[in-house]
Amino acid sequence: MKDRIMKYMLSVMFSFALFFVSCSDNRSVIELGKMEALMQEDPVKVLETLENIDERTLKGDKAKALYALLYSQAKDKNWIDETDDSLISIAVNYFKESNDTYHKFLSYFYCGRVYQNAGNLAKAIISFTKAEEMETDMCDFYYVGLLYANLGLLYQDINNYTKSLEAFENAFKYYSNAGKHHHSMYAKLNMGNILLNMKQYDKAEQCLEEVMEWSYKNNDSVTIRNGLVLLADLYEQTKNCEALKTLLSSRYYEVDDESCNLLQYKAYVYALEGKMELAQKFLCRAWSIAVSQKDSAVLYHREYSINKMKGEYDEALMSHEKLLYNLDRSIRVQLQQPVIAVQKDYYREEARLNQYQLKQNRNIFIVLSVAAAIIFVLVVVICVYKIRIEQKKIDWYMDKIGNLESSLLSVRNNKDIVAEEMSAKISNLFLNQFNLIDKLSATYYETHGVPFPINRTDYN
Numbered sequence: 001m002k003d004r005i006m007k008y009m010l011s012v013m014f015s016f017a018l019f020f021v022s023c024s025d026n027r028s029v030i031e032l033g034k035m036e037a038l039m040q041e042d043p044v045k046v047l048e049t050l051e052n053i054d055e056r057t058l059k060g061d062k063a064k065a066l067y068a069l070l071y072s073q074a075k076d077k078n079w080i081d082e083t084d085d086s087l088i089s090i091a092v093n094y095f096k097e098s099n100d101t102y103h104k105f106l107s108y109f110y111c112g113r114v115y116q117n118a119g120n121l122a123k124a125i126i127s128f129t130k131a132e133e134m135e136t137d138m139c140d141f142y143y144v145g146l147l148y149a150n151l152g153l154l155y156q157d158i159n160n161y162t163k164s165l166e167a168f169e170n171a172f173k174y175y176s177n178a179g180k181h182h183h184s185m186y187a188k189l190n191m192g193n194i195l196l197n198m199k200q201y202d203k204a205e206q207c208l209e210e211v212m213e214w215s216y217k218n219n220d221s222v223t224i225r226n227g228l229v230l231l232a233d234l235y236e237q238t239k240n241c242e243a244l245k246t247l248l249s250s251r252y253y254e255v256d257d258e259s260c261n262l263l264q265y266k267a268y269v270y271a272l273e274g275k276m277e278l279a280q281k282f283l284c285r286a287w288s289i290a291v292s293q294k295d296s297a298v299l300y301h302r303e304y305s306i307n308k309m310k311g312e313y314d315e316a317l318m319s320h321e322k323l324l325y326n327l328d329r330s331i332r333v334q335l336q337q338p339v340i341a342v343q344k345d346y347y348r349e350e351a352r353l354n355q356y357q358l359k360q361n362r363n364i365f366i367v368l369s370v371a372a373a374i375i376f377v378l379v380v381v382i383c384v385y386k387i388r389i390e391q392k393k394i395d396w397y398m399d400k401i402g403n404l405e406s407s408l409l410s411v412r413n414n415k416d417i418v419a420e421e422m423s424a425k426i427s428n429l430f431l432n433q434f435n436l437i438d439k440l441s442a443t444y445y446e447t448h449g450v451p452f453p454i455n456r457t458d459y460n
Helices: 004-035 041-052 061-077 087-093 100-116 121-132 141-155 163-177 179-196 203-217 222-237 241-248 251-255 261-273 276-288 293-310 311-447
Strands: none
Touching: 004 041, 061 087, 061 100, 061 293, 087 100, 100 141, 100 222, 121 141, 141 163, 163 179, 163 311, 179 203, 179 222, 179 311, 203 251, 222 241, 222 251, 222 311, 241 251, 241 261, 251 311, 261 276, 276 293, 276 311, 293 311
16 A cells, blocks of 8 residues: 555656746746747847856756747848857757748758858758758748748859849749849849859849849839949940940939949949040049958059050959959968868868767766666576565475474374373273182182182282
């Protein structure tokens, strides 16, 4: 009875502990779900909140995976280029085994973004492709649009313009279905850029003009600036100088007239008109706001072309050499990046392998320890069982010996009683027969005339 009560109490306590842990897990997931709902509205606040959370307080694998996903997502939305996949891998490893399509999609997408930031284009494409497999199951068209937009950029980086154009077309479609018109125009701007790279100038011009018109009406200065640069590049490639002049004096140019690229195109137009002083002036203004190697390369190329037009071939040659040096340095950096990435991946994979081996060894040790403990317990149980069997045999023999002793004692007692009875009967018989013999002797003596002995022993 006591054992039953103890087992019942233990089961109740175990159930209560499981319920408490489950409630704690659900509470963590619910709190993270509230932050997820604020992600689009206020990603800055979400990032600050997530940064103040101690991961050790999170209960359950789902809460930890959701935290890893939201933290990676918040960083990406706040323009923080994460290159370490250790955090997002927690989300990927958890959600890839679940039926939660939405979070599984986001896990693969943001894993691809991390690889994209790290310059590992192959792994990025693989992650994006895994997310793409869930396209038809996704109800959030905005994130599907983001996926295709990033796929388009990746294919553009590896000069696969056909796939890049297809990806941006899908991005435009999904952005439009999601009501994200600014994003859809960004996708269309990239479509124009791809068409320009594919030398499909008419389609590129039509696409870019549509983007420019919409952006001007909606006061999207960033898209206007990028569209102006692409249109100017298109007109320069097609040697349509009049269209280039018209573009740089249009209403679009007034929106942003201090862009490095636009200033160098303005210098080019003045050089075409023979206004070399103005061309040099705009070129100097462009140099004053150049901030990157790409800007420097563009301006060296423009200096080269303007100096050629002026007939200053030595200056043109010097600008061309500077351009080549700039490109050489840029290419060298680009070539070193994969090597660094490979080295980083190698050491990371080696560390993961060591960690995995350590984990495996730990698991093997645990298994062996458990097996040894089980064997020890089995040996003890078997020994105890055998001891109990032998003890039962000993008890059985002791019972038999006791019964035998009792039987022998009983037989001995019975034998003594019989002997006493026999002795008494023999004594009685002897006495009775002695009297008879005595009488017979007396009769005998009387009959034969022999005197009877006087001194006879009386046995009575």
